[in-house]
Amino acid sequence: MSDARPILIFDSGVGGLSIAGPVRAALPRAPIVYAADSAGFPYGTKSEAEIAARVPALLGRLAERHHPRLIVIACNTASTIALPAVRAALDCPIVGTVPAIKPAALLSRTRTIGVLGTEATVRQPYVDDLAARFAADCTVIRHGSAALVALAEGMLAGVAPDPTAVRAELDGLFDQPGGAGIDVIVNACTHFPLLEPVMAAAVAGVAPGLRFVDGGPGIARRVAHLTQGQDWPDRPSPHRLVFTRLDAREAAIGRSLAGYGYAAPERL
Template identity: 75%
Template structure:
């Protein structure tokens, strides 16, 4: 018999679509539920205590409602702060999203890497640990930007993304001492890959962007290996903790990712 339990993706907004997309490509028969905590958005400007309390409680409710076979926390901020708490609270596989510092270090020629995330993510000790373990011979420069999160949301709404605003954000990395040597940037927020092409176009010199989406897709495939999938998956569902006109306006972008049903939690 086929197993209709979904893979559930969770983010504060629509950034997790950059994680859902490679997973959907790798596992096209997987039923999908995408949850945006629009009521709590954005996480990057919230305190660690708020996120550590909110995310496990919310994912507990979601697990009860949707009975997922696996949960993906498609949010770097939530993962670096609340992943351990979620895993302790739930009895099912939980995949987190962490900054792709290891592959960035493997790619870098100049041995200077930029890490672009939210303010909450870039200050986490977890990032220190990743840099020490996988990029000890590199200079790792960091910059936190809440504005870039909003610009990614604007893009998915079909609003213009002014190039000059992207240049200002990137200057937070390239303008640091040694920033002129950056050749790889880690998109350490799942929103940011949605703007990778636009950022590459305004960067002061050629640079490659890397994120964790493809690796997470492979992890999902590994954890669900041997499991049954529906022959024809049901329509993907997007769930919002606050379903307002702004959320409903995302319907065309969500449909492009296979999420044709929209619901409120």
């Protein structure tokens, strides 16, 4: 018997697509509702109180409308601030996204790791805890970048990212004391894997062999584990794309995603 309940993937913008891709690859028959809080974008410059109030309320509305079997908060900022409140409020499995410091520490040879996220994420005590638990023998250098988030959003709306601007943001890591030793960067914002080819090219001359890691593959494995043995539709319909504001930018993003199996965007 087929079960049409979707997996709901939520982010402030398009960054969660870097999570949706691995989830779709792991579960090709799973219907996806991708929800972006475009009216509240960006989260990285908001206060903890704003995010803690906004995210559970929005996910409550989305859960009532779409009846998901599982929700992925595909946003490091929202996860590090609002995940406990969302789990307490909703009666379905909730998977959060946290900076991939553990796999970065396993990869690093220089024992110097860069954590590149939003301003709100990199200042969270949760990141301190991850570094202490999994990278205690490493130097962990952090940088918060709202500009990279905007560049990733613009790219999905059809505006090519400026390599000079990308390099300037990465210099926020490399120019810190000890930054020249960074050999692994944690993409601690789900927007940033979308820019990874541009970021790698921007620093190829000064950081050969630099590697990037993110939480997408691990989250996909977690979602597959939590839904193991469940039924899926025999013929899944197009994935749904939901925005809290639907203006010209969101319409352009919808056109970009049409070829990836997403239906025309709708408004929450």
